[in-house]
Amino acid sequence: MLITSIAKYLFLLALLYPHTVLAITSEPDPAESASLYEQALMKFHSGEIDISVIHLKNALQADPSFLAGHVLLGRSYLEQGYASLAIKEFKSALTLGADKSLLVEHLARAYQLQRNFKQLLAEIYPGNYGKRLNAFILVARGEAYFQLGRLGKARLEFADAEKVDPGNVDALLGIATVLLRQARFKESDELINRVIALSPENPAVWYTKGALYHALSKFEESRKFYSKALEFSPGHYQAKLARAGVLMDDGNYQQAEKDLYLLYKKSPEDPQVAYLLATTLRQNGSRKKASEIMKEAKQHLEILPPEIINDHGPTLFLAGLISYDLQEYQKAKSYLTSYVTRFPQEVRPRIVLATIYLQEQALTKASKLLEPALDVASNDIQVLLLLGDIYMRKREYFKASEMLERAARVLPENVGLMTSRGLNDIIRGLHDKGYPKLKEALKRDPQAGAAGFILVTSLLKEERFQEALEVARLLRGKSPDNPLVLNLVATTQVEAGMLSAARNTYLRTLQLVPDFYPGQVNLAKLELVERNLDKAEEQFLTLLEQWPDRLHLMVELARVNVLRGSLDKAIRWLEKAYRTDRQFFGAGVRLVDLYLRTGKNLEALRIAQEMKSNGGRDTQGSDIQVLTALGRAQLSTGDALSASITFKKASEQASFQSLSSLSEIAELQSIAGDLDGAIYSVEKFIAAYPGKDAALIQLIGLQLKRGRLDRAAVGISQLEKGGSTGVTERLKGDLKVAEGDLQAALQHYLLVLEASPVSSVAARVSQVYLMLGKKDEALVFVEGWVERFPDDDMLREILAQGYLSLGRLDDARVQFESLVERGRAGALVYNNLAIIYNTQKDLRAEDFARKAYGLDPDRASILDTLGWVLVKKGDSEAGLRLLRNAFARASTNPEIRYHIAVALKQLGRYEEARLELEAAVKEGVGFSELENARFLLKELEQLGVQKQ
Known part of the structure; x- marks a missing residue:
């Protein structure tokens, strides 16, 4: 509490300056000083801090060198919340020789x-202070790093504190808070529960648990835990305020008002409580009463001298908020400017101050104030929305579009940061509540363009195209000549498939503002959507000539060439963009992807490692993208262990703004063999966004792979309660396969197919038949399926594979060729056709093998096929190089050894060929060319006898 009573404070106020106390005597009087100190000490321990300060100031007037007086006066100031005065006294005491401990x-x-x-970090270090004090210092340092956003350093300090003092509650809660900030909710909760076991009556533990659930927008649980903190510490001020804050965040302003009234009645002179209560009253429609209480909050602040307000950051900010609410904008600007100057890393005060500038039409001041906030909080949605609004009014449409697009990208992951109730509902997944609120806001406020942009973008992400169009048209009706609104309408039309209408809207936009850059770019993108690649390229090149610093245009030109199949040209564009700015991770990550697609794995690894070393401008999202790219590159070079470590880092670092990437990371972790890591990633996402069926389905699949069948069964039961019948039956089938009950699995899969023809489930049916040893039934089932659904390319490929495994090469060839004709052939289809053609001595074998190799140059089976085709053609040296590479990737495959032996024999290297054949025959029981290998081995042995 900032002030205990007006009367007491007025009395204290008279004691803060030297001229209000007794005149300093000419000579020190140690006896008087000591007497006054003892009186002060008794008052200090009885809680009468104000009177203690009087005695101490008089004691130091009597003897300025009285060390104990400086120490106690500093402690008294600290109790009153006057940090600068306290520090001054402590520094005086140290100068006089006080023990630093x-x-x-x-x-x-x-x-x-x-x-x-x-x-604090510069001056406060652990030392020869004893366990308790050193632990306190390490915790304080951890909290300092935490406040500065250096979470890694913070966690290290907290961990060190726990090592110094095992079981230290503050240290453990510090680690839990770091985990909370990192969105590692499950780990945070587990640690908090551990601390509860250690100290179940510690209010700080329950307060932290409340904060965790507050962050998860689980308001009911959060209130419960804040209340628990208050059970053990009824006076826990932060818990009381936080509980009221939960009610406000949950939109329960009626109950928040009741709780805040209780605080207000007990401490009517506390400006913070008064401010929150006034805000709540206004939300509840009591505008007159709200205004009265807000004025009271102002009065309570005005009795504080300016130096006290400026010394206490929260009070300074509160003064700015109260002045802003009362429309005393000059005062608000003064307070907030002072706060921003002292605490430049803080974002919220910048937002309020920029809002004032916006109201005053001081647009340049507003943008200059907010732009530095992007360096601190690059994905803060309020900053992005406000900057978007400012740029829109300044007619800087490119910048406005960029800000609003960034806001839309982070919206689904940005929990608990929105003041708009409609937007907050959307964030929490309560779309049906949130969308009507935003639409109502648009109807009330024609200028609410930012909210409209977010609403349209959110609806598009939900694929609710008609609703998105409705809102976009509403915006257009209110601002028919606003190019940014028209651009949004056109984008919505593109997503809804109305390409002709979108083109007309883009053209209308450019008629109004010919140099409207977002419209020009989007029109070129529309050409891409319609596969008018030459037109798209021409338009992007023209824009790049006008705007050579817009590196994202190079990325678009790369996309054009990817669609053309000109991957080398696409790579050159991305290399140019990345070389121009090595912190442009948008180009770098795509470059890694194309390097991987074209087999340049070491180049991909080099770029990914370089990006990781460089760091980026947008650390909120790009770090995760870079780590993911690095992990993929490591995987491509066969370094699954390093990839697993990298993916784990990416998963751990994923925060509110990047949680959507966890699904992809989990898939990659699974490929790398780190199923536990993959499970952690999906569970982390689910902890933040419970109720997402897709994530739960992914988790169940991973649990099945990991062999955690009981947990998978629990997940399936949970999913079934949500009504996902088809998916549930499929997963039940997967569970039965894992349990070995194949007949039951088959029944579950067939139930799914009765309801809906799902290719992946049909494939499972075929596989179960094969596992049961029923090859004929499997083939009949797949043949019947393809006859019923001739466009099902997945099952057609399975059918072709089945024919190939049975040696029915002509039937297999027909099915594979059908896939090629339909444009559905991938690397394996081309590879299998090459095998068939090679066996049948069809000259097309090499062409198809090279097509497969071009699509997937690192797969052992494809390297083997092309190498074998070349060996049979007589180009043994070229073939052998490929076969060696294939063997390096699949060293237990005896067929590759046989092919290597044939190549070596053709090159006259008989002894080496014999050794390869001996290994192949020894390892390869049952491989398709075993008899040929044995025959060649005997031939070589005979040649060897002749040589001897």
Whole structure:
């Protein structure tokens, strides 16, 4: 509480300056000083801090060198919340020779109160202080790093504190808070539960657990835990305020008002409570009462001298908020400017101050104030929306479009950061509540363009195209000549498949503002959508000539060439963009992808490692993209262990703005063989966004792979309660396969197919028949399926594979060739056709083998096929190089050894060929060319006898 009573504070106010106390005597009077100190000490321990300060100031007037007086006065100021005055006294005491162990804890608390975390880190270190104090110092340092956003450093300090003092509750809660900030909710909750077991009556534990559930927007649970904190500490101020804050965030302003009234009645002079209560009253329609209480909050602040307000950061910010609410904008600007100057890393005050500038039409001031906030919080949705609005009014449409698009990208992951109730509902997944609120906001406020942009974008992500079009048209009706609105309408039309209408809207936009850059870019993108690649390329090149610094245009030109199949040209564009700015990770990540697609795995690894070393401008999202790209590159070079470590880092670092990437990371972790890591990633996503069926389905699949059948069964039961019948039956089948009950699995799969023809389930039916040893039934089933669904390419390929495995080469060839004719052939289809053609001595074998190799140059089976085709053609040297590479990737495959032996024999290297054949025959029981291998081995042995 900032002030205990007006009367007491007025009395205290008279004691804060030298001229209000007794005149300093000419000579020190140690006796008087000591007497006054003892009186002060008794008052301090009885809680009468104000009177204690009087005695101490008089004691130091009597003897300025009285060390104990400086220490106690500093502690008294600290109790009152006056950090600068406390620090001054502590520094005086140290100068006079005070033992630092006596002051280090108080000095650290003063810096915390002052929010001077850098100074705390510069001055406060553990030392020869004993276990308890060293643990406190390490925790304080951890909290300082945490406040500065350096979570890794914070966690190390907290961990060190726990090592110094095992079971230290503050250290463990510090780690839990870091995990919470990193969106590692499950781990945070587990650690908090561990601390609860250690200290079940510690209110800080329950307060932290409340904060965890508050962050997850689980408001009911959050309130429960804040209430638990208050059971053990009824006066826990932060828990009371936080509980009221939960009610406000949940939109329960009626109950929030009741709770805040209780605080207000007990402490009517606390401006923070008054401010929150006034805000709640206004939401509940009591505008007159809200205004009265807000004015009271102002009065409580005005009795504070300016230096006290400026010294206490929260009070300074509160003063700005209260002045803003009362429309005293000059005062608000003064307070908020002072706050931003002192705490430039803080984003919220910048937002409020920029809003004032916006109201005053001081658009340039507003944008200059907010732009630095992007360096601190690049994905803060309020900053992005406000900047989008400012740029829109400045007619800087490109910048406006960029900000609003970025806001739309982070919206689904940005939990608990929105003041708009409609947007907050959308974030929490309550779309049916959120969308009507936003639409109502648009109807009330024609200028609510940012909210409209977010609403349309959210509806598009939900594939609710008609609703998105409805809102876009509403915006257009209110701002028919706003190019940004027209651009949004056209984009919505593209997503809805109305390409002709979209083209007309884009053209209308450019008629109004010919140099409207977002419209020009989107028109070129529309050419891409319609596969008018030459037109798209021409338009992007023209734009690049006009805007050579817009590197994303090079990325678009790369996309054009990818669609053409000109991957080398696409790579050159991306290389140019990345070389121009090595922190342009948008180009770098795509470059890694194309390097991987074209077999340049070491180049991909080099670029990914370089990006990781460089760091980026957008650390919120790009770090995850870079780590994911690095892991993929590591996987491509066969380094699954390093890839697993990298993917684990990406998963751990994924925060609110990047949680959507966890699904992809989990898939890659599974490929790398780290099923536990993959499970962690999906569980982390589910902890943040419960109720997402797709994530639960992915988790169940991973649990089945991991052999955790009981957990998979629990997940299936949970999914079934949600009504996902088809998926549930399929997963039940998968569970039965894992349990070995193939007949039951078959029944589940057939139930799915009765309801809907699902290719992946049909493939499972075929596989179960094969596992049961019923090859004929499997083939009949797949033949019947392909006859019923001739466009099902997955099953057609399975059918072709079945024919190939049975040696029915002509039937297999027909099915594979059908896939090629339909444009559905991938690397394996081309490879299998090459095998068939090679066996049948068809000259097309080499062409198809090379097509397969061009699509997947690192797959052992494809390298083997092309190498064998070349060997049979007589080009043994070229073939052998490919076969060696194939063997390096599949060293247990005896067929590759046989092919190598044939190549070696053709090159006259008989002894080496014999050794390869001996290994192949020894390893390869049952491989298709075993008899040929034995025959060649006997032939070589005979040649060897002749040589001897």
